[in-house]
Amino acid sequence: MDIATRLEALRQVLPDVVIEEVPSVDQPAIAVPAEAIERVARQLREHPSLQFQVLAELTAADYWPREPRFEVVYHFVSMGAEALGSGAPPPQRLRVKVRIGGEAPMMPTIVRIYPNANWYEREVFDLFGVAFDGHPDLRRILMPEDWEGYPARKDYPVQIHKAVDIGQALQVTEEEFVRNIERQKRAAGVSAGFDVQ
C-alpha cells in the first residue's frame, strides 16, 4: 500500500479538511489547517489503512518575517508488519505541517491521541511561544520558569546579556528567623527554647 492510497483514505474520512500536499525531498509531506490537526492525528493513528502508531518527532520552525510565520511539524511513523504483526501496512513515514501565525499563536493539542506529544508541545511552547489548547500541563521545559521571551524565535535578541538571578541571600533577619522557628515549634506542641528536662 503506497502513500498515495493512504492519503486518499485520509481524504475520504475527512472530506471537509483541506489536505495540501507539500513538495519534499525525503518523505511524503502534507499541510493541514491548525483546527483540524486533532482529527487528522486521530485518523492517522486509528484508521486501519493508515496506522501511523508513533509520533516520532514534533517541532517547529520560525520563518519570520513571513506570515504565517510558524510551521509546527509532526513526523509520524508506521512501523510495518515486522513490528506490528501481520496485516499491518508497510513501513512508511509522513510529515504533517501546520502553518500558524500571529503574536500569540494557539492551536489544538494532540496529547490525547499521542501521549508523547506532551513534552514535545511543551518544548515548542517554551522555545517558540506556540500555545497548545487543551494541553494538560503547558509549562516551560528546557528554559527556567521565569525566562522572558521565546529563544528559538528569529526575532529573539540573541546578543543580550542578563545577570542570572540565583544564589540570593536569605531575605529574612535573624530575629525574624528565630521567631519563625519558635512559632513552628509552638504550633507543633513543643515548648520554645532549649530548656529540656
Place this chain on the structure above:
Amino acid sequence: MAEIRTETMTVNMGPQHPATHGVLRLVIELDGEQIVSAQPTIGYLHTGIEKTAEQKKWQQIVPLVERMDYLGPQSNALAYVLSVEKLLGIEVPERVQEIRVLIAELQRISSHLVWLGTHGMEIGAITMMMYCFRERELLLNINEMLAGFRLFPSYLRVGGLREDLPSGFHDAVNAFLDRFPGKMDEYEGMLTKNSIWLGRTKGVGILTRQDVLDWGLLGPIARGSGVKYDVRRAFPYLTYATYDFEVPTQQVGDVYARYLTRVAEMRESWRICKQAIARITPTGAWGVDDPRIVPPPKDKVYSEMEALIQHFLIYSQGFTVPAGEAYVPIEGPRGEQGFYVVSDGANRPVRVKSRPPTFLALQALPKLIAGGLIADVIAIIGSVDVVMGDSDR
C-alpha cells in the same frame, strides 16, 4: 489496636545524583519504600546548541551536534550529515558509506559499553565499569587515530569524511574486533545468570508494547518490549541493506529484557563491523567529487590556483544548500536518531532540530518507576540509557 497513620514523603533525587547520569532531577513521592509518583525535571544541561547552529555554516555544525550526545557523538554526526546530504541531493561514494557504517557500529558498541559499565556498577557489579571502559579505551584510540580527537572526532563531514583513513586503521579495528567477542563472553558471564543481577532486574520497570507505541520509545527499549522496529531494516540508509545481521528482540519489557537486547545488539554490531572492515579498501575516495562542497586535497591547494580558490571559498563562505527541509533517521545507540534541518537556500540553516531518544525515555520515566521500590529507580534509569546532553541539547 489503633491503625498507624503514615504520610507520604517527598524526596528530591538529583539534580546531582551519581545514578542519574547527569543533571536530571526527580521529585519522588514515597510511601515507605514504595514510589507513589515521580516527576522528572530536565533542562539543567540546556546549552542552546540548536539555536547556536542557526548562526553557523552547515559544515561547522558537525562538531556541535556531536556534543549533544556525548556517548554516541558520531551517530549524531551521521544523522546530521545524512539529512544535509539529502537536502543537497548528493550521495557519497560506496567506500565512504561502508566507512560510515563501520564508524556508526563502532560508536554503538562504544556507547553500549558505557551503558553496560555504569548500569552494572549502579546495581553493584563494580568490576563491570573497569572492564567496559577497558574496551572502550581501544575504540577511543581508534577515534584518535582517525581525527586526533578521542571523544568528539567530527570525522564525518557533509559530503564525505574529513580525510582518508590513516595508515594502520585496519589493523587497529581488526585487533579490537578479534578481542571483543571474548570480552563479551566475560561480561555476560558476570551478569546474565548472576542471581543478584536477576533479582534486581527481572520484573522491574515493565513496559508493554502499547506503552512503547504511546511514548514513542523507538530503539532498544522498544525491542526489549517486543516491537521489532529497527531503522536499519525499516528505512535502510547507507549500505545496511547489503549486510547480514539480526535485530534482537525480547518479549517481557523489563530491565532484564532491555539488558539482553542491548547485549545481543553489541554482538550484532560486531558482526556488521567484521563485514564492513573486510569491504573497506585502505585507500580510495573519501568524499563526493563536488568541489563546491568538499575542499580540495592540501597538496593541490599549495600548487594549483583553482584549488586555492575553492579552498578559500569553502572555508570563508561555506556552501549553500537548496531551500527545503529534510529529516533522515538513523538507528543510533539509544534509538531512532534524526535531524530535522530546514534551509532557505543560504549557507546557514534556518533550523536544526535533533530527535532526542533520551527526551522521550525520560518522559516515560514516571510510568516506569511508579509503584516500584526506590531501589529500582537506579536500575530503571540505567536500563533506559539516559544521556542528559541528548535530552536537553
